[in-house]
Structure formats: C-alpha cells, structure tokens
Amino acid sequence: MPIRNRNAYAFLAPYLLVFATFWIWPIISSFLTSFQNTRVNPWKFTPGVNWGRLIGDPAFYNALYNTLIILVIQVPVMIAIATVMAVLLNSPLLKARPLFRFAFFAPVVVGEVAYSAVFRLMFSFDFGIINKIITLVGLPAVSWFDNANAAMALIIIAVTWRWAGYNAIIILAGLQSIPDDVYEAATLDRVSKTQQFFHITLPLLKPIILFCVILSVIGTMQLFTEPFLITNRGGPGGGTETLGLLLYREGFRSLNFGYASAVAYTMAALAVAISLLNLWIGREPK
Amino acid sequence: MRSKSQSLLLRQIALHAALTPLAIIWLFPLWMMFVFSTMSDFGIFSPEIVLWPSTNFVENFKNLQADTDFLRAMFISIGVAAIYTFLSVLLTSMAGWALARYRFVGRSIVIGIILGTITLPFAVVVIPQFIMVAREFRLANTWIALIVPPLFNSLGVLFMRQAFSMMPGELFDAARVEGVKEWQIFLRIALPLARPTMAALAIILFLHSWNNYLWPLLINSKPGMMTAPVALGTLIGLTKVSWGGIMAGAIMLTAPILVVFVFLQRHFIAGIAAGAVK
Numbered sequence: 001m002p003i004r005n006r007n008a009y010a011f012l013a014p015y016l017l018v019f020a021t022f023w024i025w026p027i028i029s030s031f032l033t034s035f036q037n038t039r040v041n042p043w044k045f046t047p048g049v050n051w052g053r054l055i056g057d058p059a060f061y062n063a064l065y066n067t068l069i070i071l072v073i074q075v076p077v078m079i080a081i082a083t084v085m086a087v088l089l090n091s092p093l094l095k096a097r098p099l100f101r102f103a104f105f106a107p108v109v110v111g112e113v114a115y116s117a118v119f120r121l122m123f124s125f126d127f128g129i130i131n132k133i134i135t136l137v138g139l140p141a142v143s144w145f146d147n148a149n150a151a152m153a154l155i156i157i158a159v160t161w162r163w164a165g166y167n168a169i170i171i172l173a174g175l176q177s178i179p180d181d182v183y184e185a186a187t188l189d190r191v192s193k194t195q196q197f198f199h200i201t202l203p204l205l206k207p208i209i210l211f212c213v214i215l216s217v218i219g220t221m222q223l224f225t226e227p228f229l230i231t232n233r234g235g236p237g238g239g240t241e242t243l244g245l246l247l248y249r250e251g252f253r254s255l256n257f258g259y260a261s262a263v264a265y266t267m268a269a270l271a272v273a274i275s276l277l278n279l280w281i282g283r284e285p286k
Numbered sequence: 287m288r289s290k291s292q293s294l295l296l297r298q299i300a301l302h303a304a305l306t307p308l309a310i311i312w313l314f315p316l317w318m319m320f321v322f323s324t325m326s327d328f329g330i331f332s333p334e335i336v337l338w339p340s341t342n343f344v345e346n347f348k349n350l351q352a353d354t355d356f357l358r359a360m361f362i363s364i365g366v367a368a369i370y371t372f373l374s375v376l377l378t379s380m381a382g383w384a385l386a387r388y389r390f391v392g393r394s395i396v397i398g399i400i401l402g403t404i405t406l407p408f409a410v411v412v413i414p415q416f417i418m419v420a421r422e423f424r425l426a427n428t429w430i431a432l433i434v435p436p437l438f439n440s441l442g443v444l445f446m447r448q449a450f451s452m453m454p455g456e457l458f459d460a461a462r463v464e465g466v467k468e469w470q471i472f473l474r475i476a477l478p479l480a481r482p483t484m485a486a487l488a489i490i491l492f493l494h495s496w497n498n499y500l501w502p503l504l505i506n507s508k509p510g511m512m513t514a515p516v517a518l519g520t521l522i523g524l525t526k527v528s529w530g531g532i533m534a535g536a537i538m539l540t541a542p543i544l545v546v547f548v549f550l551q552r553h554f555i556a557g558i559a560a561g562a563v564k
Binding site for chain 2: 003004005006007008009010011012014015016018019021022023024025026027029030033081084085088089091093094095098099100101102103104105106107108109110111112113114115116117118119120121122126127129132133136161164165166169170172173193214218221222224225229232233243244247248251252257260261263264265267268271272275
C-alpha cells in the first residue's frame with residue numbers, strides 16, 4: 001500500500017515544474033492568445049479577431065479539407081494493412097519471422113526528415129524510380145508533385161509506410177494476449193480458420209484497433225513534416241496544405257501568433273472530438 | 287492425415303506468398319535510401335533503373351558537408367538526445383515513484399491532469415513554448431532550448447508509475463523498518479528493479495529526440511546550432527544541391543538507429559506496445 005509521506009512532493013517537484021511550464025501553462029496560454037489581436041503592439045484583447053477570420057478563411061477550409069481527406073483515407077487503409085501484417089506475423093506457420101518483422105517494423109525508427117527525403121526522390125517526375133517502374137509496365141508517368149490529387153496520394157502512401165508497422169506492433173501485442181484455448185475450442189467445434197478470424201479474433205481485437213485509430217487520428221491531425229518536405233510546403237499551390245502547415249505558416253512565417261493559436265485549438269478540438277466519437281462507437285452494447 | 291498436412295503446406299505457401307511482396311515493398315524505400323546514398327548525382331538523375339549500390343558514398347558525404355555542416359549537426363543531435371534521455375528518465379522516474387508509492391494531497395489531481403492532456407496535439411503548445419523560450423527567456427539557438435522544453439513529455443511518468451506500483455510493497459517497508467531513507471530506497475532498491483522498464487523508456491525517448499523535427503526547426507534555426515534532421519531538411523527543396531549528399535545524410539541519420547533496432551528489437555517493441563503514446 002502506498003504510504004503517506006511528505007517526500008512525495010520532493011520527488012514530484014522537478015518534473016511538475018517542467019510539466020507546468022512547458023505543457024500546462026502553454027495549453028492555457030495559447031487559448032488566451034487565440035482571443036488576442038497579435039498584429040498590434042502590445043497585443044490587444046479582441047475576442048472575435050482570430051476566430052472570426054478563421055470562420056471565413058478559405059485557406060483554413062482548404063487545410064481542414066486536406067487534413068480530413070488524408071485522415072479519412074489514410075487511417076483506415078493503414079489500420080487494415082497493420083492488422084493484416086500483425087495477423088500474418090502471428091501465424092505459427094511463418095518462416096524467417098525476424099526478417100519479416102524487420103521489414104515491417106524498421107520504418108518505425110526512421111526519422112521523418114530522412115524518409116521524406118527518400119520519398120521525394122523516389123517519386124520525382126522525370127527521374128524518380130517509381131515513375132520509371134510505372135512507365136516500364138506501360139502506364140503513363142504520374143506527376144506526383146504538380147497534380148494535387150497525386151500529391152495527396154503521395155502523402156498518404158508515405159505516412160502509411162511510416163506508421164503501419166507501428167500499429168502492427170500494438171495489434172500484434174493484442175493478438176498474443178488472446179489465449180490459445182479459445183482457438184483450440186473453436187477448432188474442436190470445427191470452426192474454420194476464416195470464421196475464427198472474423199468471429200473470434202476481430203471482436204477481441206476491437207478495443208485495440210480502436211485505440212490504434214485514435215492514436216493515428218491524433219497523429220495524422222498534426223501532419224506537418226511530410227507535406228512540408230515531400231510536397232514542398234504543402235504544394236502544389238496549397239493542394240497538400242494541412243492544418244499543421246497552416247499553423248506553421250501563420251505562426252512562424254507571418255508571425256500572427258493569435259491566428260495560429262486559433263488554428264492550433266481547432267486541431268485540438270478535432271482530435272478530442274474524434275477520440276470521443278471513437279470511444280462512443282466502441283462502447284460495449286448494453 | 288496426408289490431405290491435412292498438404293493443406294497445411296498450402297496455407298504456409300499462401301502465407302509467404304502474401305507476406306513476401308508486402309515485405310519487399312516495405313523494405314524498398316530503405317534499400318533505395320542506401321542505394322541513392324552511394325550513387326553520384328549524375329547516376330541518380332539518369333533514365334536507368336538502378337537497384338544496386340555504387341561506390342560514391344564518400345564523395346556524397348563530402349558534398350553534404352560542403353552544403354551544410356552536417357558533422358556538427360550530428361554532434362548536437364547525439365548530445366541533445368543523450369542528455370534529454372538521461373534527464374527525462376530521471377525526472378519521470380522520480381515523479382512516477384511519488385505517484386505510485388506515496389499518498390499525498392493532490393495525487394489524483396496530478397494523475398488526472400496528465401491522463402487528461404496526454405492526447406492533446408503538440409501544436410496546442412508550440413506557439414506559447416516558442417514565445418516563452420525565444421522571446422522571454424532569449425534562449426533560441428542554445429542547447430537548453432533543445433533539451434529542456436521537451437522534458438514535459440509525460441510518457442515516462444505513466445511508464446515508471448506502472449513499473450513501481452507493480453513492485454511488492456513489503457520490500458520497501460522492510461527497508462524503512464531498518465531506517466533506510468526514502469531517496470535511498472528509491473535509488474538503491476526501486477530503480478535497479480525497474481531497469482527493464484527504464485531501458486524501454488530510454489530507447490523510446492532517445493528515438494523521439496533523435497528524430498524530433500518541428501521544435502528544433504523552430505527554435506534552433508541558426509547554422510551551427512541546428513540538429514541533424516533540421517540541417518538535412520534545409521537542403522530538401524533547394525535547386526542547386528547534391529541529392530546524393532542528402533541521401534548520405536539520411537543514411538547517417540537512419541543506419542545507426544536501425545543497427546541498434548536490430549539488436550534491441552525486443553526493447554523497442556516492448557516500449558511501443560506498452561506505452562503506445564506518441
């Protein structure tokens with residue numbers, strides 16, 4: 001049992017100092033900043049200035065739209081691939097397991113800048129290896145950076161490559177926590193492997209998959225590095241500008257901290273809303 | 287029996303037929319990163335498909351070093367990641383210990399705030415953090431700016447609290463009966479027992495710091511104080527730049543971590559599966 005002890009405060013204090021200074025206070029502060037006109041010196045409290053602009057800003061809707069499109073396509077595709085990876089990796093029939101694990105899990109440790117660089121080079125129009133392969137099989141080369149739809153697809157491909165293994169690790173851990181006797185009993189009752197997957201594995205995995213969805217939504221919501229580096233600052237012409245990039249552009253290029261704070265809080269509100277929605281979908285039927 | 291073993295074999299073949307192409311696709315970008323890093327720019331931008339490494343790595347690295355002081359940036363990245371990891375493990379272990387083993391006023395409030403805010407995006411705090419560090423403390427382009435603000439990360443607190451609360455309390459009570467001081471119990475008994483958790487945590491935190499991009503990009507943009515990812519990022523998108531050099535930098539950022547990953551795969555995976563918080 002935990003004991004009462006004043007030493008607790010001494011153990012806690014150093015971390016709490018950092019936590020309060022660089023996390024709790026900024027959360028409050030950026031909320032307050034979103035109501036400030038930061039284009040005047042000193043800043044002036046003008047509640048409507050940033051939120052009013054946000055509601056009528058086409059750039060905001062463009063970024064919101066791009067973010068949501070990436071989210072709606074990328075997260076389900078990635079979670080499906082991750083589930084397949086995890087289920088197949090978990091098969092007792094698999095040979096060369098370490099090799100397959102390495103292939104799928106290695107991207108998890110690769111930094112965003114390094115992988116953005118190689119994706120940018122691989123997908124370049126004239127000399128990219130991907131277009132060389134595409135034309136080799138007789139299809140027309142895709143202009144991945146000049147066509148907004150292709151650029152969006154490229155971002156989705158890149159993010160999926162980077163994070164599928166991460167989710168597969170979590171799902172695999174979930175799979176391994178399902179006791180073997182559940183399957184043994186089903187096999188004795190002559191339930192086929194396919195039916196076992198859909199009627200035993202998937203329902204038991206549901207909470208973990210939902211957890212992965214929430215994590216991925218929160219991660220994708222903040223997408224910044226990939227459209228910043230791969231599609232060159234959200235190009236073509238804002239075609240891949242995400243909320244994260246809009247925040248960067250308004251906050252750190254235009255130095256309009258108030259407006260950028262409003263964008264930041266929109267991202268947070270969306271992340272919270274989608275987490276709650278997921279929890280609601282995943283609730284136990286009563 | 288025979289048909290059963292045959293169907294088993296068929297299933298095994300199908301399994302590998304599905305996984306092998308997927309694995310090749312997944313390895314392809316990493317392989318190409320390596321191949322590009324060994325090719326001349328002329329070779330990279332030629333119409334042929336090259337899938338095999340060449341011999342131009344050293345030349346590429348020299349080009350990279352001419353474009354940006356990459357060695358200096360690597361030095362900063364390694365130093366920052368090491369110091370950050372040490373400090374974060376230390377601070378969050380202490381906090382996790384307090385939250386796991388003591389009862390005190392405000393304990394559930396602290397846990398509630400940590401759990402309630404852990405999923406908020408970093409974007410929410412990036413502007414106030416920047417204003418505070420760059421304008422109020424005037425610490426932009428310093429080591430402190432890279433190391434201290436990211437210490438807010440509460441992943442370790444949850445990790446370590448979990449590890450400490452699973453330890454048998456009698457162990458610590460016995461030490462208390464013998465008059466051992468609380469901080470000695472923490473340092474001499476609890477921390478050594480939590481070593482596996484600390485290892486997993488340290489790996490995850492080191493990786494976070496090593497790969498961190500947005501915060502270092504904003505706060506340390508001065509040449510000579512950039513981290514390696516930021517230095518490399520400045521080259522991407524320039525027109526007159528050595529792409530072989532960029533790829534050499536990408537490999538230098540990636541290969542050491544991949545090697546460590548191969549040897550410590552279990553700790554990496556344990557950390558991700560248990561913490562699963564970005």
